[in-house]
Amino acid sequence: MSRLQAKHRHDVRFTLNGKPCAGEAEPRLLLTDFLRHRIGVTGTHVGCEHGVCGACTIDIDGQPARACLTLAVQIDGCELRTVESLAPAAGRLGVLQAAFKRNHALQCGFCTAGILMSLDTFLREHPQPDEEKIRDVLSGHLCRCTGYAPIVRAALEAAAELADQNREKTDA
Amino acid sequence: MAEAASHALASKDKVPGSASVGPWVGQSIPRVEDSSLLTGRGRFMDDIGVHPGTLHAAILRSPHAHADIISIDTAAAKRAQGVVAVLDGADIKALTSSLVVGVKAPVECWPIAVGRVRYVGEAVAVVVATDRYLAEDAIDLIEVQYQPRPAVVDPLMAIKPDAPVLHDGFNGNVASDRVFRYGDPEQAFASAAHRISIDITYPRNSCTPIETYGLVADYDPGEDAYDVLANFQGPFSIHAVLSRALKVPGNRLRLRTPPDSGGSFGVKQGIFPYIVLIAAAARAAGRPVKWIEDRLEHLTASVSATNRATTLSAAVTEDGRILALDWDQVEDCGAHLRAPEPATLYRMHGNLSGAYDIRHMAVRNRVVVTNKTPTGLNRGFGGPQVYFALERLVQRIAIELNLDPLDVITRNLVPADAFPYRTASGALLDSGNYQEAIRRGVVEGKLAELKARRDAARTEGRLYGIGYTAVVEPSVSNMGYITTVLTPAERRKAGPKNGAQATATVAIDPVGSVSVHVASVPQGQGHRTVLSQVVADVFGLTPGDVRVNTEIDTAKDAWSIASGNYASRFAPAVAGTAKLAAERIAGRLARVAASQLNTEADDIIFAGGQVRSKRNPDNKVSFSRVAGLSHWSPGALPDGVGQTIRETVFWTPPELTPPDDDDHINSSLCHGFIFDFCGVEVDRTTLQTRIDRYVTMHDCGTILHPAMVDGQIRGGFAQAVGAALYEEYAYGADGSFLTGTLADYLLPTVIETPEPFIIHMQTPSPVTPLGSKGVGEGNCMSTPVCIANAVTDALGLRDITLPLVPAKLADAVHGAERVAPAGRAGDDIQKQGGDRKLRGEGEAKVGAPAEQVWAMLLDPETLKAVIPGCHSVQKVSDTHFRADVTIGIGPVKGLYRANVKLSDLDPPHAVTLGGTAEGALGFGGGEGRITLTPTEGGGTSIHYVYEAAIGGKVASIGGRLLDGATRVIIGQFFAALARQAGGGSAGSGPSLFAKLRGLFGGQR
Structure with a gap:
């Protein structure tokens, strides 16, 4: 070296x-x-x-x-x-980002980038996680605004949507 | 009066944003803020570019809680690479004036230590350099000599006559001592069946936003004017403090805020001393200067909520009715009384009776200074401290009178038909129905089920308890409440202060699109979204048609001292003011449209992007056409309409009057109501507290955006869980700061944060334009004490102090930990009386005679070889040495400059070694007596006994590691000495070890 x-x-x-x-x-x-x-x-x-x-x-x-x-x-x-x-194109949101927006899973948005990246890399490897695994991933992040519950919901929703997309891809 | 509507906001029952028609207020539409924040396009303070040539500041901070500054040598730092300026207290003092202090006393308050440091982390010098890394390098080159003074950190110790005094201008350490009397408390106490009291101490904590402080300051000598961009949150009353400190008129301090701010919760009010400091540095450097606070600085020295010691007594009837309260509050504001303190103590002054109908009250309020970080705004602001005392007392009343705690609450509530209700100390509770709220909370929150859970758990021998709280949540602060700290005579002299000016501007451009500006400075609360809803409803548009700007620029925008984001004032004050501004323009547009549509103004409605006749819906014109007319053809407007281009409204509620001569104060405009209950289980083995179920019932008046209201409740609740169970800004008895990293100051993660069950009721406020009240701070007030009440119920405790960490509960349940068995001869180190003094003794045997060991102890070369991490030893005199050493304690390795002095020399038998070490990471001092005794076979037994103290940043980072590390380092010293002595021959010449060191370059 x-x-x-x-x-x-x-x-x-x-x-x-x-x-x-x-x-x-x-x-x-x-x-x-x-x-x-x-x-x-x-x-x-x-x-x-x-x-x-x-x-x-x-x-x-x-x-x-x-x-x-x-x-x-x-x-x-x-x-x-x-x-x-993470966004597929300018002016559009990816699945995880859209789930965050839908669930009000951010307030000030300062910690959000790190949370999105942890979840994104995790969901690539673990397409069908349960809530406990999601919470385990999120435990490496501090958020002072949301109380976390909407973040967990957004992550679960995104995971389900991504799993559906994968299934459609496989079926097709 | 108020029609209460139940409004349970389950997240699934309405898909946010699904509705496509108004009214928009009341719908959880998607936030306009989110898309940029989710894609990394937010514009936070440190995301915004700066002027080319901008310099960067780093701050040298005090490792001592209380010390005189003997000298500051900045010569080496000034010579360092990239350094443009180095400023100490004297330099800053020459460029600025003292910050205003909130009480009448001859004390000064500077943004940097001047002559004396009064808390760990206080700024001592500022380095301005071409980049932050170089600025921090130069910080390490500044040499400061301190003469430590005794420190005081406990407010009750600080008011004792023999306490170390921080400021000569106060009476001892008491900055203010006021007594209040409302009704006839003496008579009530004399006639009551019971007097029930409680003593509480509320700890220090902070809401710690994830984005730290940041600012860029510039000075234009040609205009003698400052331009500052800072993630300050208001209140903008501070602008007056800043311009005065910078010695310019207000119009020569342009203060701006960035578009996004990464959380504040009150905390970013506390950036203001740094605005003065960095602005002065920019003036000295002649270039813009940027400073971004780091996390260690933030935890140590940004700002903290106050800690408070309270004795609260109640005069109580046989059936639990509270007739009178007697408050004795000792408020700890830290080392300086920074604006707006002592506001934390007075924010709740009108609400000292909480949700209860208590007509008689005595109050003594003392404000004291201690050697801790100065305090300031923090979510809840005075509420957690007050309600911890009041609601713990209500539980105690229930226990002592053998009543159900919920019965004591309901028996004392303000009657439902009494609103608007004037409290004994002057607050006007605007609306509510507390009985109904509790009834719904009990039913919808399933209290009966929770009680059954508790009973089942207890049957199994588990430690399970239930806690309750009922609180009034004040919002929209009266800017005059703080003057309650002054006597009526002092107030008359100073002139009246009151009100809460909110401002909003609505503007229409030539194509009829609508812009809104408010001086509300949000940090994630979604103000832009809510204002687009409010204004869209007035104009019959969609929120997407309305663009909102919430940045502030004091040089261009409408603002007042009340501007900013605090006291939960957005929904009740700011959003309502935007509505009023939009309605003013809409009123004039209605006249324009009426003349075009040949009808009367009162026949005009705004809907669906059009302005039309109510009676004849086909008679209409597009909104944009009417709205743009004032630009294109002002002559075509009907007489007297004026313009419809821009309207700014200032709104202040008439209810917010100054304190009267009897010290009655309506400290806040609106008063929401919260009823909480929870079930907790404490693990018998670990004494960890688990929140099993938490129910929180809110009445915050009219709800503007349900999802955001729930977001505020969940967020406040999470911070309150932290305050209840984990968070404390902890100090050693010597003032050393013990929780300087996020590994020591524990914030709840997703694992520790349960989701509360939220219930709503809406009793509109009659005193706000939209009927809404604040909601952001309530759970910070209600939840810590609710959890504490549940834990005391679980454990059968009488007293309890937050945070409820297992070690503290273990003390409460099992008694204080037994002292470790008396030491093995050798190296046991004891902490005595809570200080950071480390004491120990030990022995080492060497194979050299005492005379040789003696000579070694006095020889710089030997000392250099045996002192762990030593780079150089300088002999100042025969008995005085200076050394540079690198010491690692835990993960923290730093360079220290040590002074070692020998005294009480008794050659070759005994010597006392005294020394101090100081470095950027902290300081240490100690003294040891070394005794040399010849042993059989020509060797020597070295016996040592020592006492050492370590403080500063290293103490905060490695608190738990210090004892062991000190022991190891001292052990290493004597082991090396033994090695050195044993390895050498009886004569002269370097030891094998020293030879090896020479071979490998000598440094460790």
Whole structure:
């Protein structure tokens, strides 16, 4: 493994939401600061910078990860997905996003991006989760507005809808 | 008067947004805010770009709770890479004036420590640099010398005559001491069958929004004007405090807010001292400066709800009727009385009798300062503190008189036919039917079933209890209630303060589309959606036709001191004012349309995007055509209509009068009602509290958006569960802050948050334009005490203190934990009296004679080798050394500068080693006596006994790890000393260990 110079900026090349992306980062630069202030995708939020609140959760190579506990230089060569990837088209919402809107599963919306990304990566792997599993995933996130119940409902609704879609695809 | 309508809001019975026609108010339409928030397109404070060349600030904070600042050396920081300016208290003082203090006393309140620090986390210096990382690097280079003072953290200790005093301008630590008397309390107590009392302490906590504080400030020397963008939430009375502190007229402080704000719950009012601090830094740096608070700063030093010690007594009849109350409240506002404090204590002043008809009351209110973070707005604002005392007392009355707690509640309620009801201390309860609300709550919430569950659980030997609360939820604060802290004479001198000016502007553009602006500054409450409903109804449009802006810009927008988002004022005040503004334009548009349709204005209705005659529906014109006329052809408007382009309404309710000379105060405009009950089970083994069922019955007047009302209730409830069971801003006796991360300050997750069963009743308010009342704060007031009442019922306890963590319940159930068995000789460390003093002793044996060990202890090179993590040792004198050490405690590793002094030298037998260590992460100090005793075979036994204290950030992060870590570090020191001595020959020369260290570069 190559040794990085503390004072230098290093090239970081990665895939962001399906498209190639590149930037420069000092070894100590957090991925959150890199994405938000160097790359300019601000949908990923910073809530605690010590890995507890979950607001900064993104998908790195298919796994949910805390961007605030990741250094930008670590994602060289990785595939990243952020909340900006979830809508199928401008002006439209994905299944999970629409379920959140329908269920009033957000208020201030600050923690929401992280929650969406955790659920999105989870539902890809677990298409028919029960409520307990959903709650287990959500337990890695802090929300101070909603009291969580509408988030659980939205996640269950989205899971059911996604399962229906998959069944239709399989049947077709 | 009021027609109450039951309104159970099951989430499934109405598909939100399914209706396509108005009236829109009352429907749970989809939120206009959501699409951008769900797609990562929100525009929160730190998402908005800044002017090129904007600098970034980092703040050095005090590790001490109370200390004089002897010196601040910023030279090295100023030389550091990227640094543009470094400011300390003296620099800020030169650029600003003291913040206004809410009581009449000769004290100053600065946004940064000036000469003395008074709480852990208080700002000591600000570094402004080209990026945040470099600013934080430079923070580490500032050297501050402190002379610690004794600290006081308990409000009841702070009022004792021998307590350390924080401010010379107060009477001891008492900032205010007022006595009130309403009715004839003495007579009521003398004649009552019983006097029943309770002592409570309410802890510190905070609603901790997930987005922290953030702001960008700029200063234009040409116009002597500041421009600030901050995620401040109001009240904008603070604008006057800010402009005064920045020494400019109000019109030279432009304060703006970003479009989105990530939660506040009152907390973001507390950003205002940082606005002064960063604005002054921008002035000094000559460039815009941005500061985003980090989470550790937020927990340690943003703002907190007040903690309060209360003694409350009731004069009670034989059958449980409360005739009088006697309140003695000691309010802890932390180290400084920042605006608008002591408002937390007075917000509920008109409501000290809660939901009850109690005609006689005595009140003593004391406001004290302690060495803790200053307090400010927090959801519930004074309600949790008051109702914890009042509703615990109601339960105690029931227990002492052997009555059912619910009977004591219902027996004392304000009668249903008494509204509007004036309380003893002056609040006007606008509407309600508390008896009916409780009746419905009991039936729809299935209390009988819950009692059966309790009985069954108890039969099985489980610890199960039921708690009740009934509370009045005030909303729309009277801007004059805070002046109740002043005497009537002081008030007369200061001039009257009252009212609650709400503002709304409705504007119509040339194509007839409607815009609304309000100065309401929401943080997720969906104001834009609700206003689009309200205004759409007035104009017969759809919410999608109405665009709403809720940002504020004090240079351009209509606003007043009451603007902002607090005191649950949106639905009752702001939304109603928007309705009034829309109606004014609609009234004039009706005259325009009437003249075009050849009819009378009172024949005009607005519906379906058209303006038409009621009598002849075919006689109509499109809304946009009528609405745009004022732009295109003002001459075509009927005489006297004026314009229909823009209307701004200021609305303040006449009921909100200033306190009278007898200190009666209608502290809030509206009063909702909440009746809660819950069943909890406490695990016999773990003493963990599980909420089995929670029922909350609300009457918040007319409901504008049912899903949002339920959202407010669920959100407030979740925060209240945290306050009841988990959350406390905990301090050590020395003022060290113990809950500085989200791993220590525990917020409830989805696992700990049950869903409450919500029931509604709607008794419209007669004093608000839409009949609605506030609803956002109620459960923060009712739920903590309801859960506490249930837990005391489960455990049969008399007293209880929040949060109900298992360790505390274990003390209550099993008695205090037994002291550990007297120590093994060696390394047991005891915490004594709750302080963070660590004491211990130990022994090490070395194979070198005492003389050699003695020489080593006085030799910098040896010390460098044996002090764990030591980089360098500097010999100041024969008995004074300075050292740089890196110490890791738990996950937190930091650089500390240590001073070690030797005293009481008795060569080669004994020496006292005293030292202090200070670094960015905290400080430590200690003293140890080392005794050297020769052993058989030419070796030496080193015996040591020590006392050490550790504080600062490291104490908050590693609180639980400190004891062990200290023991390990001290053990390492002596083990290394033994190794060093044992490894070397009797003569000189480096040890093997030292040789190895030299080989591998020397640093650890």
